Amino acid sequence: MLAHDPDWSLDLIVTLELAAASRHSDFVDLADAASQSGAELLRTLNSNNPETLRAIASANVDFIFVIGWSQICREDFMALKPDRIIGYHPAALPRLRGRAALPWTILLQEPITAGSLMWLGQGVDDGDLLDQQFFHVAPDETAETLYEKHQSALAQMLERSLAKIAIGDIARQPQDPRYATYAAKRTREDGLIDWNDSANAIDRLIRAVGKPYPGAFTFNKDDRFTIWRSSVLPSDRVHHAIAGQVVERSEDHFSVMTGGGLLRVHDWETASGKAPKQHAVLGGTGS
Incomplete structure (x- = not known):
């Protein structure tokens, strides 16, 4: 979406080292996406290490998008572009902050969920909301079908949010902590x-x-x-x-x-x- 929006350019894609791909069951190699969009590709094991931070700083971008990245962005990362780092979380924030939101959505029998675009904050998935796309969760929903719904929600939100940000229309809706729940990490076992x-x-x-x-x-x-x-x-x-x-x-x-x-x-x-x-x-x- 970023690569095809006339008001935006995609200058740098940071992704995981191929040697660490097995850590994530949904890993996708972004080399082709970088090549097609003309973006520089940087592989790293840790988005918070000094080399990665220097590369992002050198790119001199206006906004940073953190999507599909399971590592917490630490203080030095957040200082790269204060208040201009956008993240995606596959849940109806403030519900299901934390880890493994897709499996928990099905295990908890959530009838409705959402994809959430947010401005990264200092806590876990607690930043102000930029946009949300709600949708129903089917009684026979699977991780695979729910994943596809989130991909669609993300695409729709980026399309409308990028256009608004480009003209300075920037939404920041604080989350209500009274409705916050937290999802624990899940492992293979x-x-x-x-x-x-x-x-x-x-x-x-x-x-x-x-x-x-x-x-x-x-x-x-x-x-x-x-x-x-x-x-x-x-x-x-x-x-x-x-x-x-x-x-x-x-x-x-x-x-x-x-x-x-x-x-x-x-x-x-x-x-x-x-x-x-x-x-x-x-x-x-x-x-």
Whole structure:
């Protein structure tokens, strides 16, 4: 958007070193974007290190946009362009400040969320709002579909916000701290399925941590088993089995007893490439 707006130029793109790309499941290499827009490309491991700060200062830009960057911008970074650093947060701020906002949106069953453009402040996602784009969260929303909705929201907000900033119309709406909530960091291991949970809760976890994230997982003995897509079966399907036990299977799916109802698994992958056998019991830690 910046590269194509006639009132703006994109002079520098700062992105992650390729050697560190595996740290982020949604990493995208921006080399092509830099080449197409004529921007200089700088790869770094830390946006707060002196070399990176000098490069940004030397670019002599009017505004800095921090989008899709998981590191906190420290004091020296913030001093580069005071009150002119814009960030994006994938939540309806001041709700869900912090980490892993997309998975938490699904896990908390948020019916409505938003993308938020904000002026970076001194705290965590607490800066004045520049713009927000609200949208509904579907009952069967996945991390992948929610990610796409945020991409669309960001594009729409940038289109209208860039035009306004270019003519000096700069919005700054303070956040109301009375409505603030905070989302904790989530790790790969938080995707471990507890089959004592209900089928609805497990399906929600699978949707929340699916692609582009590492996925929800269980174990078939010592074989790590990642589940990408599932559905909850009607409550009139009665099977007597323990939580985690495979009660039926076909070539393209299998069903597992949970602590509340049956979960049908449609898309999965395993370390061994083998699907679980009928009556196998999933769970444990693989050790």
